[in-house]
Amino acid sequence: MFSEQLIGNLIQGLVLGTIYGMATMGLSLIFGVLKVVNVGHGAFIMVGAFVTLFLFNALGLNPILAIPVAFIIGMALGYLFYYTTIKRLIKAPELATLLATFAIGVLLEEVIKLIFGSEFRGYNWAVGKVSLGITVLPLSKLYACAGSIIIAVLLYLWFNKTRAGSAMRSVVEDSEGARVCGVNVSGTYALSFALGIGLTMASGVLLTMFIPVGINPYMGGGYTLKAFVIAVLGGLASPYGAFFGGLVFGLLENGSYTIFALIPGVEPFALTRFFSFVMLLIILLIRPTGLLSRK
Amino acid sequence: MLQVKDLESGYGSMQVLWKPSLEVKRGTITSLLGPNGAGKSTLLATIFGSVEPWGGKVIYEDRDVTQIPTHKKVDMGIALVPEGKHLFPNMSVYENLSMGAYLKKALVHKEESLELVYSLFPRLRERRNQMAGSLSGGEQQMVTIARGLMTKPKLMMLDEPSQGLAPKLVGEVFETILKMKEEVGLTILLIEQNADASLEAADYVYVMHEGLIKAQGTPAEIKQSADIREAYLGI
Ligand SMILES: Nc1ncnc2c1ncn2[C@@H]1O[C@H](COP(=O)(O)OP(=O)(O)OP(=O)(O)O)[C@@H](O)[C@H]1O
Ligand SMILES: [Mg+2]
Numbered sequence: 001m002f003s004e005q006l007i008g009n010l011i012q013g014l015v016l017g018t019i020y021g022m023a024t025m026g027l028s029l030i031f032g033v034l035k036v037v038n039v040g041h042g043a044f045i046m047v048g049a050f051v052t053l054f055l056f057n058a059l060g061l062n063p064i065l066a067i068p069v070a071f072i073i074g075m076a077l078g079y080l081f082y083y084t085t086i087k088r089l090i091k092a093p094e095l096a097t098l099l100a101t102f103a104i105g106v107l108l109e110e111v112i113k114l115i116f117g118s119e120f121r122g123y124n125w126a127v128g129k130v131s132l133g134i135t136v137l138p139l140s141k142l143y144a145c146a147g148s149i150i151i152a153v154l155l156y157l158w159f160n161k162t163r164a165g166s167a168m169r170s171v172v173e174d175s176e177g178a179r180v181c182g183v184n185v186s187g188t189y190a191l192s193f194a195l196g197i198g199l200t201m202a203s204g205v206l207l208t209m210f211i212p213v214g215i216n217p218y219m220g221g222g223y224t225l226k227a228f229v230i231a232v233l234g235g236l237a238s239p240y241g242a243f244f245g246g247l248v249f250g251l252l253e254n255g256s257y258t259i260f261a262l263i264p265g266v267e268p269f270a271l272t273r274f275f276s277f278v279m280l281l282i283i284l285l286i287r288p289t290g291l292l293s294r295k
Numbered sequence: 296m297l298q299v300k301d302l303e304s305g306y307g308s309m310q311v312l313w314k315p316s317l318e319v320k321r322g323t324i325t326s327l328l329g330p331n332g333a334g335k336s337t338l339l340a341t342i343f344g345s346v347e348p349w350g351g352k353v354i355y356e357d358r359d360v361t362q363i364p365t366h367k368k369v370d371m372g373i374a375l376v377p378e379g380k381h382l383f384p385n386m387s388v389y390e391n392l393s394m395g396a397y398l399k400k401a402l403v404h405k406e407e408s409l410e411l412v413y414s415l416f417p418r419l420r421e422r423r424n425q426m427a428g429s430l431s432g433g434e435q436q437m438v439t440i441a442r443g444l445m446t447k448p449k450l451m452m453l454d455e456p457s458q459g460l461a462p463k464l465v466g467e468v469f470e471t472i473l474k475m476k477e478e479v480g481l482t483i484l485l486i487e488q489n490a491d492a493s494l495e496a497a498d499y500v501y502v503m504h505e506g507l508i509k510a511q512g513t514p515a516e517i518k519q520s521a522d523i524r525e526a527y528l529g530i
Contacts, residue, residue: 163397170383170394177381179345182369182398182446 002262008135009254015137015145017250019206021243022148023223024230025155026200032172032237033192036086036097040105041227042220044074044197048204049215050112056123063125063140066205067147074201078194086193087186105220113217122213144209151202152243159239168192172237229280235289252279296321296482297342297450302351304341311337313506314351319450324476324483326497326514328490334506335486336378339452342484343375344368355450370398374448378455378486380439384428388419391427391438395445404447411479412441415471433464440471444479451475452484457492465489469496494518 027041038044048070055061055069081104089096127139159165170178171188179185207223208215226249234245256275260268301314311334319325327335340346342353344365353361360368383391392412396405413420416437422430427438440456453472457465469492475481487493494500494514502510502523510523517523 166390166394167397169386170397173383173385174381176345176377177383177442178394179365180343180369180375180377180381180446181394181442182366182401183394184364184366 002258004134006255006258008132009258010251011132011135011137012141013250013252013254014247015141015250016210016254017247018145018148018152018243019203019210019246020226020230020250021234021246022151023200023203023207024227024234024242024246025152025239026196026198026203027227028231028234028237028239028242029199030193030196031231032239033168033196034086034090034189035094036090036101036193037094038196038200039098039102039224040108040220041101041200042222042224043105043108044077044200044220045204045207045223046215046217046220047077047108047112048074048201049208049219050116050204051201052205052208053121053123053215054116056125063123063205063209064143064147067151067202070205071198071202074198075194077201078197079190081197082190082193087190090189105224109217109220116217118217120213121215123208123215125209125212140209140212144206147206147209148203151199152240155199155239164191226276229276232280232283249276252276296356297484298352298354299338299342300352300354302338302341302353303349304337304346305349306337306346310349311506312341312351315501315503315506315508316351317501317508317511319482319484320499321482322476322480323498324472324485324496326485326487326493326500327503328487328493328500328517329503329509333503335503336454337506338503339375339454339484339486340377343373343452345375345377366398369446369448370400372447372449374443374446374451376439376443376451376453376456378458380435382427382435382438382442384426386427387424388427388430388438389423391442392419392423392445395442396447398446401445401447405445408445408447412444415444415474416441433460436460436464436468440468444475448481450482450484452486454486455488456485457487457489465492472496 023045027038030036030038051070051073052063052066055066056063085100085104086097089100125140129136129138130142159169167178167183167188170181170183171185175185230245230249231242233248234241253272253276257268257272260266260271297319299315299317301316303310303312303314305311315338329335337346341348344363348361352359355371355373383394392409396402396408418434419437419441422434427435430438436456443451457468460468472483472485473496476483485493494517497514500512500514500517501508
């Protein structure tokens with residue numbers, strides 16, 4: 001009975017974990033290329049969620065179609081914020097970009113609040129469920145999981161099989177080396193910021209497909225924190241590391257939830273969060289470069 | 296082929312280049328000597344464009360390229376082999392070399408460039424699947440030069456290519472540089488700590504100190520001048 005529940009939750013955790021992973025790739029990409037920690041990460045997830053909500057409720061658009069829409073809006077926002085803000089701060093001490101991305105996050109939250117208000121919203125996309133015996137999975141969650149895997153694979157192929165991808169990898173490895181090879185380094189910086197934001201906004205769509213409720217302007221903070229834990233799990237600078245970090249995190253979160261639920265008098269959900277950050281601290285103590293990283 | 300006129304640049308508010316001027320003639324090896332901190336690397340970086348010029352001019356093949364971005368300069372045939380290697384450590388030797396042929400013009404000639412590079416550095420053919428980060432210092436230096444060659448340059452600027460190498464390897468590097476001039480037909484602007492070897496290989500020499508060109512001449516002229524040798528070269 002308990003083991004069935006645990007396995008059921010772990011399956012849910014695996015599905016959610018792929019989405020978590022995908023939702024952290026943008027953060028890792030931006031850090032890997034630009035060495036900028038995007039503190040406004042969760043706010044972009046939130047904007048992606050609102051894009052989904054708006055397209056679904058106002059236009060009746062299938063959330064799957066919201067993925068490319070959010071991605072393109074994200075790319076555009078990424079370029080906008082890169083050229084207006086980040087580019088000027090790239091050479092300044094790290095605190096400058098931390099504050100700037102924090103400010104961008106606040107700006108996005110307040111703009112969305114102005115347009116949509118601050119109440120919790122949701123949408124109801126009835127596409128059916130599949131029963132796995134132990135647990136029941138709505139198809140929307142499976143689509144989100146498949147979407148995450150497809151996007152991760154596409155990103156992998158783009159990185160490793162295209163010229164633009166190899167340019168970006170070379171900038172990650174050594175930007176001065178990339179420059180003498182003829183890579184347009186500043187253009188690559190702009191592209192990677194835009195791509196990172198595009199991926200993050202697309203992940204906002206995927207997350208609402210998994211959890212279609214609780215959409216509000218301030219939902220991003222929790223995701224920023226989770227993304228930091230996941231990124232550290234996977235090695236901060238590697239998008240694929242982030243993807244696997246997401247899987248591990250999803251499993252641990254759901255697994256520990258099941259176990260904490262057994263302890264009488266404990267609110268398991270709160271304890272799960274506590275557990276995640278204890279994990280972050282432990283990892284930082286024993287392997288500051290990340291659990292799955294090479295170095 | 297390359298003229299530098301009254302170039303100025305620096306870092307932040309600190310000026311490093313105080314209007315040095317020089318000329319590199321086609322098909323020659325021009326050597327830039329001078330003590331540590333003279334601004335030699337800064338001069339090459341400013342010619343290349345990775346350090347922004349504050350004033351003065353860089354003329355390449357009769358064209359003002361002072362403000363041209365680095366990726367366009369590489370496309371025009373200017374290569375910089377930077378100080379401190381700047382390889383891609385988690386890519387194989389072959390991938391590093393391929394990155395040298397990143398631009399379309401160089402990509403067209405990738406196979407013949409590879410042949411050339413492997414004939415100059417046979418070791419790199421053996422090591423082509425090894426990660427660049429795990430090579431020895433000397434091998435890494437070979438990859439840096441080879442990657443520069445892969446860009447199919449006409450002018451190659453080398454910043455201390457023999458830095459940190461054993462004396463025997465230093466000799467090999469200079470042999471390669473001579474081959475690049477004579478067999479490949481490159482024009483070379485070379486920074487070297489190793490003044491003796493550099494005077495041996497060069498056709499013309501500039502001596503730099505505190506951001507300025509303090510002396511110039513043929514290697515024979517520089518060697519003859521005890522003043523120059525004592526004041527700037529310590530030989
Ligand atoms: N990235 C940088 N930021 C700030 N200052 C720098 C930077 N690079 C060089 N400098 C300073 O500029 C001056 C000239 O340095 P440069 O590297 O051009 O000298 P160099 O002649 O190449 O010396 P070396 O023989 O040691 O390589 C030095 O005072 C150095 O401290
Ligand atoms: Mg130097």
